[in-house]
Every structure is written in C-alpha cells, then in structure tokens.
Amino acid sequence: MIEDAKKCWLESCIEDGVEIPEPTRDDYSGRFNVRVPKSLHRHLSELAKKETISLNQLILYHLSRSAGFKG
Numbered sequence: 305m306i307e308d309a310k311k312c313w314l315e316s317c318i319e320d321g322v323e324i325p326e327p328t329r330d331d332y333s334g335r336f337n338v339r340v341p342k343s344l345h346r347h348l349s350e351l352a353k354k355e356t357i358s359l360n361q362l363i364l365y366h367l368s369r370s371a372g373f374k375g
Contacts (some may be wrong), residue, residue: 348362348363
C-alpha cells in the first residue's frame with residue numbers, strides 16, 4: 305500500500321507542477337561502536353554501578369559534557 309501511496313503522490317506532484325525534493329540520507333543513527341581497553345571498561349562499569357545508572361547513560365553524560373554538547 306505504501307508503494308501505491310508514493311506513486312499517487314509523485315503523479316499528483318508532477319501533474320500540479322509541484323517540485324519533488326531529492327531524497328536525503330541520514331547517516332546519523334545514534335549508534336556507534338567504540339573499542340576501549342578492558343581496564344577502562346571495568347572502571348566505567350563500576351562507576352556506573354556506583355552511580356546506579358546504566359553504563360550507556362554514564363558514557364553519554366561524560367561524552368556530552370566533554371564535547372560541550374548542549375542539544
């Protein structure tokens with residue numbers, strides 16, 4: 305059904321002279337992998353446990369802070 309909807313939309317744009325935007329590609333999924341030394345992994349995991357937050361939350365917090373991200 306989605307293919308039919310796209311086709312109808314494109315046909316109506318062409319008929320009405322509406323500009324069809326170029327497709328965009330979003331390369332930012334919010335995920336990336338980083339390899340770290342085992343000792344750093346252990347240290348960060350222990351710190352997260354002490355703070356009662358997930359390792360992901362801890363790393364996101366510190367990464368955002370050090371990058372000056374205000375998003």
